[in-house]
Amino acid sequence: MKLFEQIVEATVAGDQERCVALAREVLDSGADPLQAIEQGYTKGMTIVGDKFSRMEYYLPELIRCADAMNAAMDVLKPHLGKDQDSGVQGSVVIGTIQGDLHDLGKNIVKTMLQAAGLTVHDLGCDVQVRSFIDKAEELDADVIAASAILTTTMAYMPDLVNLLTDMSLRERFKVMVGGAPVTPEYAKEAGADGYGQNAAEAVDTAKRLVQSKKGGN
Amino acid sequence: MIGFWDVYKRSEKGPFIKEQEFDKQLGIAANRLVQKHGIRFDREQVIPSDDGLADKVYQAALEMFLEQGIYCRDTSRLIQFSREEVQWALKHAPTIVTYGQGPDTRVMQHRKIEDSLPPFCLNTPVGCTVAEERFVAMVQSYAQEPLSDTFSSAFSQTVGGRPIKSGTPQEVEAAIWNVVKLREAARAAGRPLIGIHNLISNAEKTDATLAAVQEEFGAHPNDGLAVAAIAEMKVDYERMKKVVFLDHKGYNRYGLYGPIMGGYAGGPEATAIVHVAHHFLGLLAFGAQWHDGFPLHLMQGCNSTRDLLWLISVTGQALARNTHLLIGVSPFTAAGPCTEMVVQEIAAVVLAATVSGLHLNLVAVARNKLPERSSGMEARIGAETGHLIAGQGITRKKANEIVKRILRCYESNIPDAPRGKRFDECYDLKTVRPNREYLDVYDRCKEQLTKFGLEYQK
Numbered sequence: 001m002k003l004f005e006q007i008v009e010a011t012v013a014g015d016q017e018r019c020v021a022l023a024r025e026v027l028d029s030g031a032d033p034l035q036a037i038e039q040g041y042t043k044g045m046t047i048v049g050d051k052f053s054r055m056e057y058y059l060p061e062l063i064r065c066a067d068a069m070n071a072a073m074d075v076l077k078p079h080l081g082k083d084q085d086s087g088v089q090g091s092v093v094i095g096t097i098q099g100d101l102h103d104l105g106k107n108i109v110k111t112m113l114q115a116a117g118l119t120v121h122d123l124g125c126d127v128q129v130r131s132f133i134d135k136a137e138e139l140d141a142d143v144i145a146a147s148a149i150l151t152t153t154m155a156y157m158p159d160l161v162n163l164l165t166d167m168s169l170r171e172r173f174k175v176m177v178g179g180a181p182v183t184p185e186y187a188k189e190a191g192a193d194g195y196g197q198n199a200a201e202a203v204d205t206a207k208r209l210v211q212s213k214k215g216g217n
Numbered sequence: 218m219i220g221f222w223d224v225y226k227r228s229e230k231g232p233f234i235k236e237q238e239f240d241k242q243l244g245i246a247a248n249r250l251v252q253k254h255g256i257r258f259d260r261e262q263v264i265p266s267d268d269g270l271a272d273k274v275y276q277a278a279l280e281m282f283l284e285q286g287i288y289c290r291d292t293s294r295l296i297q298f299s300r301e302e303v304q305w306a307l308k309h310a311p312t313i314v315t316y317g318q319g320p321d322t323r324v325m326q327h328r329k330i331e332d333s334l335p336p337f338c339l340n341t342p343v344g345c346t347v348a349e350e351r352f353v354a355m356v357q358s359y360a361q362e363p364l365s366d367t368f369s370s371a372f373s374q375t376v377g378g379r380p381i382k383s384g385t386p387q388e389v390e391a392a393i394w395n396v397v398k399l400r401e402a403a404r405a406a407g408r409p410l411i412g413i414h415n416l417i418s419n420a421e422k423t424d425a426t427l428a429a430v431q432e433e434f435g436a437h438p439n440d441g442l443a444v445a446a447i448a449e450m451k452v453d454y455e456r457m458k459k460v461v462f463l464d465h466k467g468y469n470r471y472g473l474y475g476p477i478m479g480g481y482a483g484g485p486e487a488t489a490i491v492h493v494a495h496h497f498l499g500l501l502a503f504g505a506q507w508h509d510g511f512p513l514h515l516m517q518g519c520n521s522t523r524d525l526l527w528l529i530s531v532t533g534q535a536l537a538r539n540t541h542l543l544i545g546v547s548p549f550t551a552a553g554p555c556t557e558m559v560v561q562e563i564a565a566v567v568l569a570a571t572v573s574g575l576h577l578n579l580v581a582v583a584r585n586k587l588p589e590r591s592s593g594m595e596a597r598i599g600a601e602t603g604h605l606i607a608g609q610g611i612t613r614k615k616a617n618e619i620v621k622r623i624l625r626c627y628e629s630n631i632p633d634a635p636r637g638k639r640f641d642e643c644y645d646l647k648t649v650r651p652n653r654e655y656l657d658v659y660d661r662c663k664e665q666l667t668k669f670g671l672e673y674q675k
Contacts (some may be wrong), residue, residue: 055516058483060244097384099288099421101455104448105479107240108515151346151372152383152421180518181346181586198516 003031004040008071011044012051014064016071023075023170037116040194041069045115052112053200055211059108088144089116090210093135095123096179097146097160100153102216105179105199109145113206129160136173142210145202148179156187161191174209177200218309218350219302221460224502227296228289228452236451236484237394239288239295240481246285246488250277258485263523264559264569265622271534274567276492278535279303279544289496290453296543303497307540311506312470312545316412316439325367325411325507327541328574330534334633335607336545336570336577338600343547343581344418345591347640349373353402354649355640358593361406361649367414370399371591389465392429394421405649413440414471414578423458430468436534440574441469444503448474449481449491449580452502458671461502470605471507471545473497478525479515485524492532496542507543508536509578517586517631519551521562523624530613537574545576548599551630552588553583553637556628559579560662565623566672571606572616575637589639594651598659609672622669 010018012082026036148154176194187195196202254273286297325337340359360368374631376391474495482491499505548566550626583590663673
């Protein structure tokens with residue numbers, strides 16, 4: 001079996017030891033680390049994400065596979081060329097919005113976004129509206145992603161968009177929202193640019209928003 | 218004996234662990250215990266009759282609780298208990314809970330598997346969002362149902378025209394308004410003394426709850442509050458503040474647990490273990506008098522799926538066989554009001570729950586997500602079906618055959634379930650009565666369900 005195929009297989013199996021060993025083999029064999037990431041680990045995680053969406057895998061398997069991939073990344077990243085960006089597609093600042101302590105959904109989306117090659121900065125839960133913006137500014141992020149599981153905390157989502165506007169930053173960041181009580185209608189009403197019904201849809205939305213931002217749309 | 222302040226002390230002194238690590242360990246432990254005890258979800262045994270399986274789930278849950286403990290988010294420490302402490306708490310757990318006053322006094326008791334005692338029906342729109350002007354009518358539609366033992370709240374989109382935001386002065390105002398309006402709805406339903414099992418469902422912060430749960434706003438001594446765990450197996454001081462308040466004030470309290478199937482625990486077997494373990498959490502950390510679960514499917518946001526029906530049944534049986542705890546479940550449907558599918562889903566969950574020793578917290582519909590999509594009719598359907606199942610003496614074996622026939626009607630439609638009708642489309646708002654269309658939908662479904670073996674009276 002070819003090296004990249006073995007990487008895909010090890011990633012889908014969530015075999016951390018093997019993922020790391022294969023990363024070392026990539027370096028020893030002189031293969032391109034970026035290609036190994038894109039055609040091996042990221043490809044594997046795409047399969048893992050699909051399995052998770054179909055509930056062939058559950059969250060413990062998703063986390064195990066992501067951990068295996070991240071351990072391999074730690075081996076490969078120092079060897080990427082200066083002009084290589086480790087396949088990163090864009091960056092997202094994510095958190096559960098002000099007053100909300102429920103973070104299961106946010107954690108799943110975070111893991112899936114990372115698996116899809118996005119850089120994710122997780123602010124945790126109960127994140128003040130202003131903190132989302134400050135962190136996005138500091139990191140020059142592409143997307144701010146806010147989640148809520150309660151109707152009383154979902155009400156902060158329009159504030160996030162309004163504060164961006166008032167700070168003259170609305171054009172600088174894309175905003176996406178999601179969570180149990182959030183509907184596509186509410187997301188639109190709140191002024192968000194995107195919505196994710198579930199983790200898989202959130203990944204598609206984030207990628208689309210990053211692309212549209214980078215493309216200037 | 219373990220008291221609240223012992224729990225609090227352990228939250229300050231217990232072993233330190235990062236939250237992410239706790240989440241991972243929980244999944245590893247639950248799945249190891251699934252293997253150790255040989256617990257297996259069988260798609261054909263949706264409502265299993267295997268007492269041994271129920272006991273395995275119970276033993277695995279107890280082992281998990283003793284190994285993992287409860288995670289305190291404020292201190293990042295584990296609150297752990299000995300086997301003797303858990304057993305003492307179980308032995309001394311309440312055997313009854315009384316809600317309401319006068320003619321509306323209702324007593325919740327322990328139910329056994331296949332018990333002929335009807336399930337206690339706590340009827341509620343489960344915080345469904347509704348326009349402020351329709352709030353009283355919506356909750357009245359639950360309180361007025363003859364089989365409602367207690368009722369609880371919808372979620373008003375606004376109060377005084379202002380949206381409700383957590384942690385703001387408006388949240389305090391809204392919480393007080395909520396109690397006032399719930400009692401107003403009880404009076405409008407002609408049942409001024411009916412118990413309200415959860416006085417506050419529109420405040421996340423405890424200060425708002427404490428401000429609102431007062432006699433002058435309409436709270437009665439036998440009303441109550443929910444104290445919720447954070448999924449999975451976590452608590453925080455914000456929620457534990459309620460425990461102190463309830464210890465002093467004496468209102469009823471129940472533990473509320475919503476484990477996610479597909480989430481941190483993993484599949485249905487592991488999530489079943491974690492769900493049972495949550496009951497130990499509620500008993501020991503919250504002093505819960507009774508326990509309400511709303512296990513949910515990660516992707517579908519409901520619990521009418523085949524695996525969740527199994528989980529509800531097996532966890533109910535595990536607790537009903539091994540403890541005298543008062544336990545209930547909240548059915549969550551994918552379909553919305555005034556659809557045949559919502560009737561079928563309610564019937565399926567109620568069937569799985571009623572023969573498995575559970576009480577009923579009725580009902581969250583349309584995945585508890587869509588505004589205005591909830592009505593007292595869903596509670597009526599659930600309560601009538603629950604009473605019928607208990608009265609008819611349906612066994613688990615027969616229930617399993619019936620539930621599989623019901624599942625065939627809706628199972629494949631869960632991902633694209635119909636949204637159903639809004640409250641104002643299926644109720645006459647002047648009389649607060651369901652319209653002919655909804656009654657006809659229910660009648661048609663009753664005919665169908667009667668053919669399956671649930672013999673509704675004509």
